[in-house]
Amino acid sequence: MPGMTAYCGWKEYSQAKKGETAFISGAAGAVGAIVIQLAKLDGMKVIASAGTDEKVRECVEMGADIAFNYKTTDTEKILEKEGPLDVYWDNVGGAVLDAALLASAKHARIIACGMISTYNNKEGTNLKNLWTIFGRSLHIHGFLFSDIAPKYEKEFFEVIPKKLVSGELKHREDVTKGLENAGEALLDVLLGKNFGKKVVVVAED
Helix, strand or coil, rough: CCCHHHHHHHHCCCCCCCCEEEEECCEEEHHHHHHHHHHHCCCCCCEEEEHHHHHHHHHHCCCCCEECCCCCCCCHHHHHHHCEEEEEECCCHHHHHHHHHEEEEEEEEEEEECCHHHHCCCCCCCCCCCCHHCCCCCCEEECCCCHHHHHHHHHHHHHHHHHHHHHCCCCCCCEEEHHHHHHHHHHHCCCCCCCCEEECCCCCC
């Protein structure tokens, strides 16, 4: 499902063009890691953010041209330096979204896939740069996988497995063994401790 989420959302909304710049937040996750690679296949310059130095290295391995730890780096400054952004794939929301809005080019496309920074934040985030939506004629697309999957399902299974076999696309699973550890595995995802797709192995033959 993460791979299809990335593929469907990217194909439907990115309008990617060679030479443009894309920024992916939460880029070491199961969805973000695939989006990095799809953007590179489309000839884009890719900026990626993640929450640990190890995850930053993972983003580079996946093909990101620029990758940074948003916890130790000023997101706004690095986007100002490396932008402007033509596409922003948002997995986190909050302050990172606000920085991306400010760094967006005119007619940029923002794809809202998730907002993990806000799920447990009762106070929310005060977005200061919403003026860019009209000031730069931005296009913001929120989507649910189930809404657009039927349109791309056949194409996905024709294209992606071949690219995985050929090595054009890389995939990483973060495996936890034992159903009794499923709760801890879920917590790892919510705390951003996982790399790629989190998988719980219930039993092995």
